[in-house]
Amino acid sequence: MTIEQLQAQHRTKMAEARALHQKIKGDLPEAEARGIEREFNLIMAEVDDLRDKIEAAKDAASTRSGDPRAPRGGDAEARGVDDGLGDGTFDGDSGAQIAPEQRCVAWAEARGQDAFSRLPVGRYLRSMVTGAETDLEKRALSEGxxxxxxxxxxxxxxxxxxxxxxxxxxVTRAGAKTVMLDGMTNNIARLAADPTPAWRAESAAVALSDPTFDNVQLVPRSLAVMTKVSVELLQDSINLEAELPRILAASLASELDRVALLGSGTAPEPRGIANTSGIGTSAVAAAIKYGDLARARTAILTANAGPVSAFIMHPRDEGALTGATDGTGQPLNQPAVLANIPMLTTTAIPVDGGTGTNESAVFAGNFAHLLIGVRSDIRIEVIREAFMGNLQYAFIAHLRADVAAQHPGAFYALTGVTPT
Known part of the structure; x- marks a missing residue:
């Protein structure tokens, strides 16, 4: 069976599992709920088996192609759900820059850190509270x-x-790179000014033009999030293993997006694009228009920092932009030069700033020049006593990260954006 056929079966089984899960309602009789849960577990066992077959098929294909370092793909935690990130190969060094289409898992495996590749993250989190059920969980808990x-x-x-x-x-979807950090301070070289070539006559000296280098410094800072889970949910939930890591990761991602765009730079908060010296900026003082985006694009191209990989704005402003009409009520046409640039939205950008408490900002950039530095040693704390009066546990996820604009000229901020 081909990889594509295995993946098709995998998607079918995942759809069956989701349909079963949706049948479980609060008023469902206990016996019926348990029957559905047993059927769900059987299907998920098939899902896991298909995932293993897909990984084995990818391994075989990689060996045939002569690239033994090619990653196996497939994430035991996601159980076949596409996370939007592609495969990539790395030498495992600290400071590796991981593009959006690549995976940190491949970086970890290049370092020989794959002993727990078959252990879902959610199952590991559950075992912190309920205890290990398998030898693999015991070894993971013992190591951590x-x-x-x-x-x-x-x-x-x-x-x-x-x-x-x-x-x-x-910001990752926009093109930002993830940098894997080990030390407390990590310096990444950047070219601050281009060298200048010059024409020369035969046998004449080559004109000296030294490029100007400086460095971007990434200092891991602490970011933490806490979520509470009831004892009953830990014991009985059939999808907690997938949902708990997703919820923790999504909340951390939203805050990282905010500081990457708007971070003040005042400790302990990293400095974001808006407060980085050297970026382009202009005040709009009105609803965003295609002309404003074109102006930002022109500034980035003029700084030799293009191409523009994305515009990032609040959904309110994206709605106002795409919903704008001319005097006859017809939708405005988007300029051709903007047509292939993604317009991404995030609620991490506030819309209650400025004198009228209704202003936001829109960011344009070649986001390949935005670095998100992350330490690989995430910590999880389990709070067992504080909420036990309500029969709840709390999980605290602690990540250390920093952000930096590697080339300020690659970014442009449109400020003072209003709804109308």
Whole structure:
């Protein structure tokens, strides 16, 4: 059976599992709910088996192509759900820059960190509270536990969490690169000014034009999120293993998006694009128009920092832009030069700023010049006592990260954007 046929079967089984899950309602009789749960578990076992076959087929294809480093693909946590990130190969070095279409999992595997590749992240989180049920879970808990009662998530599982976070991140979809960090301070060289070539006569000296280098510094800063889960949900939920990592990752991704765009740079908050010296900027003081986006694009191209990979704005402003009409009520045509540039939206951009408390900002950029530095050692703390009066546990996910604009001229901020 081909990889495509296996993937088609995998999608079919996932659709069956989702349909079963939707049948479980609060008023469903217990016996019927348990029957559906058993059927769900059988289907998910088939899903896992198909996933393993897909990975084995990819391994075989990679071996035939002569690239033994090609990643196996497939994420045990996602159970076949596409996270929007492609495959990539790395040498495992610290400081690796991971493009949006590549995966942190491949970076971890290049470092030999694949001992827990078959352990879903959600199952690992559940085992922190309920105890290990398999030898693999026992080994993962043993490797990650510390005397303070917390857990440093094993590298492969951390990489899968980071991939889930990146899939939910707007700046990553726009083109931002993820940089895997090890030390406290990480310097990344950048070219601050281009060298200038010059024509020369035969046997004449070559004109000296030194490029100007400086560095971008990434210093991991602490970002944490807490979510509470009831004892009953931990014991009985049939989809918690997928939902808990997704919820934690999505909340972290939203805040990383916010600081990447708007971070003040005042400790402990990283400095975002809006507060980076050297970016282009102009005040709109009205609803955003296609002409404003074209002006931002022109500025970035003039700085030799193109092409523009995306515009990022609040959904309110995207709606106002695409819903604008001319004097006869006809929709405005988008200029051809903007047609192939994605317009991405995020609610991480506030819309209550300025004197009228209704202003926002729109960002244009070649987001390949935006770096998101992430430490691979995510920590998870389990709070067992504080909420036990309500029979709840709390999970605290602790990530260390930083952001930096590698080339300020690659970004342009349109400020003072209003609804009308």
């Amino acid at each position: 536990s510390d005397s303070a009662g917390g857990y440093t998530v094993p590298t492969h599982l951390s990489a899968r969490l980071i991939d889930t976070l990146r899939a939910a991140s707007v």
